[in-house]
Each structure stands twice: as C-alpha cells, then as structure tokens.
Amino acid sequence: MAGLSTHVLDTVKGAGAAGMTVDVRSPDGTVHSVTLDPAGRAMLATHAQDGTYELGFHAGAYMGGHGFYDVIPIRFRAAAGQAYHVPLILSAFGYTTYRGG
Numbered sequence: 126m127a128g129l130s131t132h133v134l135d136t137v138k139g140a141g142a143a144g145m146t147v148d149v150r151s152p153d154g155t156v157h158s159v160t161l162d163p164a165g166r167a168m169l170a171t172h173a174q175d176g177t178y179e180l181g182f183h184a185g186a187y188m189g190g191h192g193f194y195d196v197i198p199i200r201f202r203a204a205a206g207q208a209y210h211v212p213l214i215l216s217a218f219g220y221t222t223y224r225g226g
Contacts (some may be wrong), residue, residue, distance in 0.1 A: 129170040129209045132225070133161060133182065135218045141165020145187040148196075152176025152203070174205045182213055184220070192217045 129149070131140075133142035142165040150156045152174045159167045171178070178201055185195035199222055203209055210225035 127172055127206045127208050128168060128205070129165065129178065129211070130168050131161075131211050131213065132164075132166045132178065133164060133213045133215055135187075136214060142187055142213075142215060144149075146183040148179075148181035148183070150179040150181075152178065156175065173205055173207055173209055175205045177202050179221050180211060180214075184215060188217065194220065 131147060134141045134147055141163070143163045145161045145165070147159050147161065147167060147169065148156055149159060149169045149225055151170065159169055161167050180199045182197040182199070184192055184197050197213065197220055199211060201211065211222060212225045214221045
C-alpha cells in the first residue's frame with residue numbers, strides 16, 4: 126500500500142501511545158490531525174504525494190505536561206507511489222525515529 130502511517134511506542138508504559146494526536150502537513154500545505162488508536166498506530170494518508178511532509182507528534186499533551194517535549198516535529202521527503210511508515214519511540218526525555226517497513 127502506497128501511503129503514510131505511524132506507530133508511537135511509549136517506552137515508559139511499554140505500550141503504544143494510545144490517544145496521542147499527530148498533525149500531518151502534506152506537501153501541498155494542507156494540515157490535518159489524527160488520533161492514534163489503542164495500539165498507538167494510525168494511517169496518516171492513503172497515498173503519498175511528491176514533496177516534504179511534516180509530522181507533529183503532540184508528546185507533551187499525551188504525557189499530561191510531565192515530559193520534556195511538547196510537539197516533536199519530523200520532516201521528511203516522499204515520492205508518490207511509495208509506502209512510508211514513520212515510527213516514533215518515545216520516553217520522557219528522549220525519542221528516536223526511522224523509516225520503517
């Protein structure tokens with residue numbers, strides 16, 4: 126499937142970040158928000174467009190204001206017709222991301 130998805134793993138809880146909000150800015154400038162499902166996953170776009178996407182992971186609100194991060198921005202380039210899975214591994218004072226499969 127040629128789309129854009131994410132999965133956020135909360136390492137403090139050892140589970141997906143259920144209920145976290147993720148903002149998606151598409152290459153054409155449109156922005157929409159998605160709420161992660163109970164497993165911390167979401168399909169963000171069914172078809173990728175050529176250009177730069179920016180994801181904004183609302184970690185601060187998810188952690189009830191107790192973490193170090195507010196909104197974590199991840200910006201990447203995409204090509205139409207490709208599948209992109211962008212996981213985020215989150216703790217109170219650190220995070221990592223990568224292009225998943």
